[in-house]
Amino acid sequence: MLLLAGVAFAPAQKAQDKDKKAVQPTVRVTLMVQDPKGRPFPNASVVMKQVTVDVGRMPKHAFTAELHTDEKGQAVVQGFDTGVVLVQVIAHGYQTYGQEFIMKDADETVHVKLSPPKSQVTIYH
Numbered sequence: 001m002l003l004l005a006g007v008a009f010a011p012a013q014k015a016q017d018k019d020k021k022a023v024q025p026t027v028r029v030t031l032m033v034q035d036p037k038g039r040p041f042p043n044a045s046v047v048m049k050q051v052t053v054d055v056g057r058m059p060k061h062a063f064t065a066e067l068h069t070d071e072k073g074q075a076v077v078q079g080f081d082t083g084v085v086l087v088q089v090i091a092h093g094y095q096t097y098g099q100e101f102i103m104k105d106a107d108e109t110v111h112v113k114l115s116p117p118k119s120q121v122t123i124y125h
Helices: 013-023
Strands: 001-005 006-009 027-034 045-053 064-068 075-078 083-092 097-103 107-113
Touching: 001 045, 006 097, 013 045, 027 083, 045 075, 083 107
Parallel strands: 027 107
Antiparallel strands: 001 006, 027 075, 045 064, 045 083, 083 097
């Protein structure tokens, strides 16, 4: 608090918080999807969604990206805050993959190895 000519001034906390958020670097996530033999898997459907943030409040509408992997099995998204990001991968003929990852650095790489589907038994009554 600053006292000037008998008048007290409190620092503008909201402006400071806004400045902190403005300089908060965004995270670039590179997702690398491979088949069970370790080969790049192109055209897999990818959904990435911010689950929690390290700094500030979680926005009402979390940052979400939906895209497909390229011919190298990669999908790159810039714009997540540090915190937890949910990664989901859907590829025809494989189990759906889903896992949360803690994102701390400006550049993060996530490796996903697809698994073949498990055997399934359907019973009708």
